[in-house]
Amino acid sequence: MTCQKFCVALLHWEFIYLTTAFNLAYPITPWRFKLSCMPPNTTYDFLLPTGISKNTSNLNEHYEAVVEAKLNSSTTYFSNLSSKTTFHCCFWSKEEKNCSVHADNIEGKAFISTVNSLVFQQIGANWNIQCWMKEDLKLFICYMESLFKNPFKTYDLKVHLLYSPPVPQKGSFQIVQCNCSVHDSCECQVPVPTAKLNHTLLLYLKIMSGGINFQSPLMSVQPINVVKPDPPLDLHMEITDAGSLKISWSSPTLVPFQLQYQVKYSENSSTNMRKADEIVSSTSLLIDSVLPGSSYEVQVRGKRLDGPGIWGEWSTPLIFTTQDVIYFPPKILTRVGSNVSIHCIYKNENEIVSSKKIVWWLNLAEKIPPSQYTVLGDQVSKVTFPNLNATRPRGKFTYDAVYCCNQQECHHRYAELYVIDVNINISCETDGYLTKMTCRWSTNAIQSLMGSTLQLRYHRSSLYCSDVPSIHPISEPKDCHLQRDGFYECIFQPIFLLSGYTMWIKINHSLGSLDSPPTCVVPDSVVKPLPPSSVKAEITVKIGLLKISWEKPVFPENNLKFQIRYGLNGKEVQWKIYEVYDAKSKSASVLVPDLCAVYAVQVRCQRLDGLGYWSNWSSPAYTVVMDIKVPTRGPEFWRIINEDTTKKERNVTLLWKPLMKNDSLCSVRKYVVKHHTSRNGTWSEDVGNHTKFTFLWTEQGHSVTVLAVNSIGASFVNFNLTFSWPVSKVNTVQSLSAYPLNSSCVLLSWTLSPSDYYLMYFVTEWKILNEDSEIKWLRIPPSVKKYYIHGKFHVSIFSPIFLTIIFNDHHDAGLYVIVPIIISSSILLLGTLLISHQRMKKLFWEDVPNPKNCSWAQGLNFQKVPFSIFLTQNM
Numbered sequence: 032m033t034c035q036k037f038c039v040a041l042l043h044w045e046f047i048y049l050t051t052a053f054n055l056a057y058p059i060t061p062w063r064f065k066l067s068c069m070p071p072n073t074t075y076d077f078l079l080p081t082g083i084s085k086n087t088s089n090l091n092e093h094y095e096a097v098v099e100a101k102l103n104s105s106t107t108y109f110s111n112l113s114s115k116t117t118f119h120c121c122f123w124s125k126e127e128k129n130c131s132v133h134a135d136n137i138e139g140k141a142f143i144s145t146v147n148s149l150v151f152q153q154i155g156a157n158w159n160i161q162c163w164m165k166e167d168l169k170l171f172i173c174y175m176e177s178l179f180k181n182p183f184k185t186y187d188l189k190v191h192l193l194y195s196p197p198v199p200q201k202g203s204f205q206i207v208q209c210n211c212s213v214h215d216s217c218e219c220q221v222p223v224p225t226a227k228l229n230h231t232l233l234l235y236l237k238i239m240s241g242g243i244n245f246q247s248p249l250m251s252v253q254p255i256n257v258v259k260p261d262p263p264l265d266l267h268m269e270i271t272d273a274g275s276l277k278i279s280w281s282s283p284t285l286v287p288f289q290l291q292y293q294v295k296y297s298e299n300s301s302t303n304m305r306k307a308d309e310i311v312s313s314t315s316l317l318i319d320s321v322l323p324g325s326s327y328e329v330q331v332r333g334k335r336l337d338g339p340g341i342w343g344e345w346s347t348p349l350i351f352t353t354q355d356v357i358y359f360p361p362k363i364l365t366r367v368g369s370n371v372s373i374h375c376i377y378k379n380e381n382e383i384v385s386s387k388k389i390v391w392w393l394n395l396a397e398k399i400p401p402s403q404y405t406v407l408g409d410q411v412s413k414v415t416f417p418n419l420n421a422t423r424p425r426g427k428f429t430y431d432a433v434y435c436c437n438q439q440e441c442h443h444r445y446a447e448l449y450v451i452d453v454n455i456n457i458s459c460e461t462d463g464y465l466t467k468m469t470c471r472w473s474t475n476a477i478q479s480l481m482g483s484t485l486q487l488r489y490h491r492s493s494l495y496c497s498d499v500p501s502i503h504p505i506s507e508p509k510d511c512h513l514q515r516d517g518f519y520e521c522i523f524q525p526i527f528l529l530s531g532y533t534m535w536i537k538i539n540h541s542l543g544s545l546d547s548p549p550t551c552v553v554p555d556s557v558v559k560p561l562p563p564s565s566v567k568a569e570i571t572v573k574i575g576l577l578k579i580s581w582e583k584p585v586f587p588e589n590n591l592k593f594q595i596r597y598g599l600n601g602k603e604v605q606w607k608i609y610e611v612y613d614a615k616s617k618s619a620s621v622l623v624p625d626l627c628a629v630y631a632v633q634v635r636c637q638r639l640d641g642l643g644y645w646s647n648w649s650s651p652a653y654t655v656v657m658d659i660k661v662p663t664r665g666p667e668f669w670r671i672i673n674e675d676t677t678k679k680e681r682n683v684t685l686l687w688k689p690l691m692k693n694d695s696l697c698s699v700r701k702y703v704v705k706h707h708t709s710r711n712g713t714w715s716e717d718v719g720n721h722t723k724f725t726f727l728w729t730e731q732g733h734s735v736t737v738l739a740v741n742s743i744g745a746s747f748v749n750f751n752l753t754f755s756w757p758v759s760k761v762n763t764v765q766s767l768s769a770y771p772l773n774s775s776c777v778l779l780s781w782t783l784s785p786s787d788y789y790l791m792y793f794v795t796e797w798k799i800l801n802e803d804s805e806i807k808w809l810r811i812p813p814s815v816k817k818y819y820i821h822g823k824f825h826v827s828i829f830s831p832i833f834l835t836i837i838f839n840d841h842h843d844a845g846l847y848v849i850v851p852i853i854i855s856s857s858i859l860l861l862g863t864l865l866i867s868h869q870r871m872k873k874l875f876w877e878d879v880p881n882p883k884n885c886s887w888a889q890g891l892n893f894q895k896v897p898f899s900i901f902l903t904q905n906m
Contacts, residue, residue, distance in 0.1 A: 055248075055249065056233055056248075056249040056250055056251035057122040057248055057249065057250045057251070058250075058251055058252070059162045059250050059251065059252035059257065060124060061163075061256065061257050061339050061340055061341045062124065062161070062341075063124070063159055063160065063161040064122055064123065064124040064159075064160055064161070065122065065123055065124065065157060065158065065159055065160065065178070066120065066121075066122055066156075066157065066158045066160055066175070066236070066247050067120065067121055067122075067123065067156070067157045068120040068156040068157075068245055120245065120246065120247055120248055121248060122160075122247070122248060122250070156177075156238075156240075156245055157177070157178040158175045158176065158177055158178060158238075159175065159176045159177075159178055160173060160174070160175045161173070161174050162174070162252060162257060163257045163258070163259035163341045164223070164228070164254040164255070164257050164258040164259065165258075165259065166258065166259065166260050166261045166283050166285050166286060166343075167285050168223075168225055168228060168254075168258070168285065168287065169222065169223065169225070170220050170221070170222060170223070171220070171221040171222075171223050171232070171252075171254050171257075172218060172219065172220050172221075173192060173209075173218070173219040173221075173234075173236075174216065174217070174218050174219075175190065175209075175216065175217050175219075175236070176215065176216040176217075177215040177216070187240070188211050188215055188217065188238070188239075188240045189208075189211065189238075189239045189240070190208075190209040190211055190217040190219065190236060190237070190238050190239075191206050191207065191208055191209065191236070191237045192206070192207050192209055192219035192221065192234055192235075192236055192237075193205065193206045193207075193234060193235055193236075193237065194207070194221050194232055194233065194234035195232065195233040195234070204233075204234075204235075207219060207220065207221060219236075221234070223254050227254075228253075228254045228255040229253060229255050230253065231251050231252070231253050232251065232252050232253075232254065233249060233250070233251055234249075234250050234251075234252070235247045235248065235249050235250060256338065256339040256340070257339070257340070257341055258286070258288075258335060258340055258341065259340075259341040259342075259343050260283050260286055260290055260332075260333040260334065260335075260340075260343035261283045261285075261343055261344070262283075262331070262332060262333075262343055262344050262345060262346040262347070263280040263281060263282065263283065263292065263314070263331045263332070263333055263346050264280065264281040264282075264283065264284075265279075265280055265281040266278070266279075266280045266329065266331060266346050266347075266349045267279050267280065267349075268327060268329065268349065268351035269361075270321065270353070270357055270358070270359040270360070270361060271317065271359060271360070273359070273374075274321060274357070274359045274374055274376065274411060275317045275318060275319050275321060276317070276318040276321045276327060276351070276353075277315055277316075277317055277318075278294060278296065278315060278316045278317075278318065278329050278331075279314060279315040279316075280292075280314055280315070280331050280346070281314065282314055282333070283333065283343075286333075288335055288336070288337070288338070289312070289335075289336045289337065290312075290333040290334060290335060290336055291310055291311070291312050291333065291334055291335070291336040292310065292311050292312070292313075292314070292331055292332065292333050292334075293308065293309070293310050293331065293332050293333075293334070293342065294308070294309050294310075294311060294316050294329065294330075294331050295307070295308045295309075295329070295330050295331075296318070296327055296328060296329040296330075297327070297328050298318070298325060298326070298327050299325065299326045299327075300322055300324060300325035300326070303322070303325075312336055321353060321357070322353070322376070322378075322383070323353050323354060323355050323356065323357050323376055323377075323378035323383070324352075324353060324354075324355055324378055324381075325352070325353045326350065326351070326352045326353075327350070327351045327352075327353075328348055328349070328350050329348070329349050329351070330345045330346050330347075330348050330349075331345070331346045332344060332345045332346065354444055355377075355378045355379070355442065355444075356375065356376070356377050356378065356435055356442040356444045357375065357376045357378075358373060358374070358375055358433075358435065358444070358445070358446035359373075359374045359375075360373070360446070361446050361447070362430075362446065362447040362448075362449070362542050363446070363447070363448050363449065363542070364449045364451075364480075364540055364542035364543045364545065365419065365448075365449070365450055365451075365545075366450070366451065366452070366453045366545055367419060367420060367421050367450060367451070367452045367453070367454070368418055368419065369418075369419055369450075370415060370416065370417045370418065370419070371415070371416050371419065371448070372405075372413050372414065372415045372416070373413070373414055373416075373433055373435075373446050373448075374407070374411055374412070374413045375389060375391075375411070375412050375413075375414075375435030375446075376410050376411055376412075377389055377412075377435055377436075377437060377442070379437060383409075383410050384437050385409060385410075386406045386407065386408065386409060386410055386411055386412040387406055388437060388438050389404075389412035389435055389436065389437065389438075390404075390436050390437075390438060391403070391404065391412075391414040391433065391434065391435060391436065392433075392434040392436055392441060393431055393432070393433060393434075394425075394431055394432050395432070395434055395441065399414055403415050403416070403417075412435065414433070414435075416448070419448075419450045420450065421450050421451060421452045422448070422449060422450045422451065429449065429480065429481060430447040430448055430449045431447075431448040431450070432445040432446070432447065432448075433445055433446040433447075433448055434446075449480065449542065451480050451538070451545070453536070453538060453545050453546070453547045453548070454547065454548060455472050455473070455474075455536045455547040456472065456473070457470055457471070457472045457487070457534055457535075457536070457547075457550050457552075458470065458471055458472070459471075459532075459552045459554075459557050460557055460558075460559050460644060461526065461528075461554045461555070461557050461558045461559065461643075462558075462559065463558070463559060463560045463561030463584060463586055463587075463646065464561070464586060465526075465528060465554075465558065465586050465587060466524060466525065466526070467522055467523060467524035467525070467526060468522070468523040468524075468526045468532075468552070468554045468557070469520060469521070469522050469523075470487070470509075470511075470520070470521045470522075470523070470534065470552070471514075471518045471519065471520050471521075472487070472511075472518065472519050472536060473517060473518050473519070474517070474519065475517065480538070480540065482540060482541060483538050483539065483540040484538075484539045484540075485511075485519070485536055485537070485538055485539075486508050486509075486511075486536070486537045486539065487508070487509045487511050487519070487521050487534055487535075487536055487537075488506040488507065488508055488509070488534065488535060488536075488537050489506060489507060489509055489532050489533060489534035489535075490503035490505060490506045490507070490532075490533045490534075491527065491530050491531070491532050491533075492530060492531040492533065493530060494529055494530065494531070495529065495530075495531050495553055496531035496533065496551035496552070496553055497531070497533075497551065500533050500549040500550055500551040501533070501549060502533075502535055502546055502549050503533060509521045509523070509534075523554075526554045527554070528553075528554050528555040529553060529554075529555055530553070530554070531551050531552070531553055532551065532552045532553070532554070533549050533550070533551045534549065534550060534551075534552065535547050535548065535549040535550070555587075556642045556643060557642075557643055557644065558586075558587050558589075558638065558642075558643040558644070559643060559644040559645075559646060559647075560584050560586065560587060560591065560636050560637065560638075560643070560646040561584035561585075561586065561646060562584070562634070562635055562636070562646045562647045562648060562649040562650075563581035563582060563583060563584060563593065563634045563635070563636055563646075563649050564581065564582045564584065564649065565580075565581060565582040566579065566580070566581045566632065566633070566634050566649045566650065566651075566652045567579070567580045567581075567652055568597070568630060568631075568632035568652040568653060568654045569654055569655070570623075570626050570630075570654055570657070570659055571620065571659070572657075572658075572659055572660075572743075573659070573660055573743075574620075575626050575659050575660060575696075576620040576621065576622060576623070577597060577620065577621050577622075577623045577630055577632075577654065578618060578619075578620045579595055579597070579618060579619050579620075579621075579632050579634065579652070580617060580618040581593070581617060581618070581634045581649070582617065583617065583636070584636065584646070587638070587643075589638045589639065589640070590614035590638070590639040590640075591614055591636040591637065591638060591639055592610065592611065592612050592614065592636065592637055592638075592639045593610070593611040593616070593619075593634055593635070593636050594608060594609075594610050594611075594634070594635050594636070594637075594645065595608070595609040595610070595611065595619060595621070595632065595633070595634050596608050596609075596632070596633050596648070597609070597621065597623075597630050597631065597632045597633075598630065598631060599625070599628050599629070599630060599631075600628075600629040600630060600631045600653060604631055609621050612639070614639050625692075625693060626659050626660075626693070626696060626697065627656055627659070627692035627693060627695075627696060627697030627698075628654075628656070628692075629653055629654055629655075629656060630653065630654045631651045631652075631653055632651065632652045632653070632654075633648040633649050633650075633651050633652075634648070634649045635647065635648045635649065656692075656697050657697065657742075658696060658697055658698055658741045658742040658743050659696045659697060659743075660696045660743055661696070661741065661743045661744040661745060661746055661747065662690060662694055662695045662696055662699065662739040662740075662741055662745070662746035663693075663694050663696060663746065663748065664690075664694055664739075664746050664747075664748040664749060664750075665690075665736065665737050665738045665739050665746045665748070665749035665750055666687035666688060666689070666690050666702065666722075666737055666739055666750070667687060667688065667750055667810050668685050668686060668687035668737050668750060668752070669685070669686050669687075669752075669794055669796070669808040669810075670683050670684065670685055670686070670752060670754070671683070671684040671686065671806060672684075672728070672754075680727060680728075680729075681727070681728040681729075682725055682726075682727060682728070683725065683726055683727075683728045683733075683735075683754060684723060684724070684725040685704065685723065685724045685725070685726075685735065685737065685752075686722065686723055686805070686806070686808065687702070687722050687723075687737055688722065689720075689722060690739050694739075695739060695741055696741065696743075697741075698741050698742070699720065699739050699740065699741055700720075700740055700741055700742065701717055701718070701719050701720060701740050702717075702718050702719070702720070702721070702722075702724075702737055702738065702739060702740070703715050703716065703717055703718070703737070703738040703740060703745065704716045704718055704724050704726070704735060704736070704737055704738075705735065705736040705737075705738060706726070706733065706734070706735055707733075707734040707735075707736075708730045708732065708733050708734075709730065709731075709732055710730055711730070715738075724737075728754055731755055731756060732753065732754070732755045733753070733754045733755075734751055734752065734753040734754075735751070735752055735754075736749045736750070736751050737749065737750065763783055763784055763786060763788075764781060764782070764783055764784070765781075765782040765783060765784050766781060766782045767779075767780075767781040768780045768781070771824055772819075774823065774824055775821060775822065775823060775824065776819055776820070776821050776824075777819070777820045777822075777824055778817060778818075778819055778820075779795060779817060779818050779819075779820055780816060780817035780818075781816065781817070782816070790813040791813060792810055792811060792812060792813050793810070793811035793812075793813065793815070793818075794808055794809070794810055794811070795808065795809050795811060795818070795820065796808045796809075797820070797822070799823065799824070807822065
């Protein structure tokens with residue numbers, strides 16, 4: 032219980048102590064103050080010369096001389112003092128008339144200084160003190176300087192500053208040693224936490240000089256109230272568009288409050304000299320009536336705008352001299368299509384040229400029309416450029432030079448006009464997973480502007496885009512990286528699908544900044560879907576269509592349209608496009624000309640409403656060649672009849688060509704020969720993949736058909752030949768001619784006699800003599816009167832050509848008549864088929880060209896050309 036009472040009493044005493052200390056502590060002011068320690072019953076006035084008040088600013092200048100005079104004349108006055116005297120120490124400033132602290136009745140040595148020295152008993156001690164908080168808000172500094180230096184030159188000066196935390200306890204003062212120079216000045220630094228800048232600090236000084244100790248009264252301060260800003264940065268002067276001199280600077284970056292600034296400047300010109308001192312709250316000052324050939328010197332310092340503070344140091348002086356010709360602005364950066372104006376004041380030999388006598392030139396090559404001039408008073412001329420085009424670089428010059436000239440001459444100085452195209456297209460694309468948006472833009476339009484930096488800025492609205500995009504005052508920068516293709520690429524991730532992203536390119540340059548026209552993008556509207564998956568392609572069996580199937584991508588969830596491209600597989604695919612607008616469809620079928628070829632197929636998709644982009648093409652799918660249908664027809668075939676008169680037998684050899692894929696659909700497994708006779712009925716023979724078959728013709732009427740068979744079945748449409756005897760002569764062909772055009776082509780032509788028979792087709796046969804080769808044959812349509820036969824024909828060897836006419840006898844349906852005609856031919860084969868053999872020979876020689884006139888016929892004896900004709904009719 033006793034302990035508790037003691038603790039309560041102790042706390043109560045400490046509270047009284049702290050309250051008393053705060054109340055009696057001298058508040059440190061933003062301006063300089065003094066510490067004075069004097070003998071008892073003595074005021075500071077005895078040290079001042081007649082006519083000088085202690086409130087005047089001249090105190091520091093006269094103090095040392097006054098003390099020296101008093102020291103030499105005050106021996107009697109101080110002789111009554113004992114060798115052990117107690118001095119009173121107090122603080123005062125020029126605004127105060129009396130010492131602010133008398134501590135005789137306050138307990139504690141902190142408020143009373145005891146001096147045991149006859150020297151200080153005679154003259155006392157005085158110091159100038161100023162305390163401030165550095166701009167970095169980390170160090171509290173007190174600077175002190177002795178006002179009376181001569182008596183202490185032989186003494187070593189040592190100073191300590193004792194300070195307490197913002198909420199001190201008795202005996203909790205901390206001590207720092209001050210840094211003292213040889214000029215009897217000291218600087219004390221106290222670290223202050225940033226969070227304690229608004230708290231009150233208690234502190235006092237302990238001063239030792241020549242073995243004598245002084246102790247100041249208690250001081251109090253809030254560090255935030257005595258912040259001393261650093262000098263302003265980036266002091267700059269320039270001529271404005273209006274012809275004024277603009278002084279601008281940057282505020283110190285660490286100051287936590289707004290500053291006011293004091294600007295002092297001087298102007299020196301041939302016609303005017305002036306000095307001025309102004310206080311402003313902004314970071315710039317305009318000086319009007321600037322003339323050519325003037326010189327300006329400027330300094331700036333800062334202080335807290337609202338609340339107490341200390342003026343900072345002056346900035347380094349900056350000197351600016353105007354030229355004999357002033358352009359304002361001297362340089363212009365603008366965009367294509369804009370209107371700009373340039374002003375000029377022209378000074379020639381210390382005389383301002385009248386604005387009415389000024390003319391303007393562009394690049395010293397093109398005089399600007401006077402209609403673009405404007406006179407602004409007696410001294411200022413203005414030229415206006417409407418609807419500007421982009422500047423065309425001229426060598427190393429990336430600007431147009433605008434000259435302001437007297438009527439008689441042009442000054443070598445000029446204004447620079449930079450005009451660039453800022454219409455930069457920004458395109459954005461959202462990936463198929465809907466997780467990021469990639470935006471791209473090119474700088475080709477502004478490559479001529481050297482020293483510029485580009486930055487994409489954007490503002491995201493909560494939902495969709497406005498009808499007319501505009502640059503928002505609040506925006507964020509986006510990092511973009513230059514790609515190999517010359518485009519910058521920026522990635523937004525994560526994204527808000529339905530938000531409107533308004534973005535533009537900001538062009539920063541030392542002359543200013545320009546913004547490209549803004550564009551607004553909603554990520555949901557620029558989606559590039561993933562390509563369709565599981566793409567398959569096949570030629571459908573029995574139907575014969577190219578069928579393509581696919582799977583729709585998971586994202587986006589919108590309805591999609593699909594685009595199919597297909598083509599014959601090869602090195603260079605000739606693509607054909609087929610579009611599907613049914614969002615629910617997962618397959619499509621298209622007609623293709625060749626059912627037995629390999630097709631390559633790819634599919635891509637896009638939103639059905641047309642927003643966004645087409646996806647990439649899917650991986651290609653390929654068809655597999657397989658039988659689709661039964662062959663469309665059987666092979667075309669012909670016969671060779673070999674008759675053995677001794678055995679009275681006829682052997683018929685059937686010849687045919689392998690079916691092409693388009694006819695076999697798409698392969699042939701075997702061929703089947705089907706026979707039909709009136710006695711033995713019908714039977715079939717499997718000949719495999721052979722293209723020749725021989726059988727014995729034993730009956731008067733014998734019909735044969737050759738069928739093609741694949742994995743689906745046998746051909747339905749087939750060619751037939753019917754063999755019958757006896758054979759009668761038929762008068763059908765009037766003439767037949769053959770002309771070899773070259774070694775690989777022969778032209779065959781003929782004329783027919785009128786007939787009641789229904790003509791079905793022609794068959795021509797030929798065989799190269801002196802070669803062990805088979806007979807070649809060719810089917811010719813019935814409406815053709817001439818035909819080109821392609822093959823290998825030797826010009827020096829005769830090749831017999833056979834023309835056979837197949838027709839249907841209208842008198843007996845189903846009866847076929849075969850008429851063979853044989854002609855021997857070499858280079859030119861020409862013959863006429865007539866009933867009279869003599870008449871034929873006559874016509875033959877009349878129609879043969881004169882060998883003397885034909886290079887191909889020279890050297891040939893046409894009298895020795897064998898020629899034979901057979902005309903038969905099958906009844």
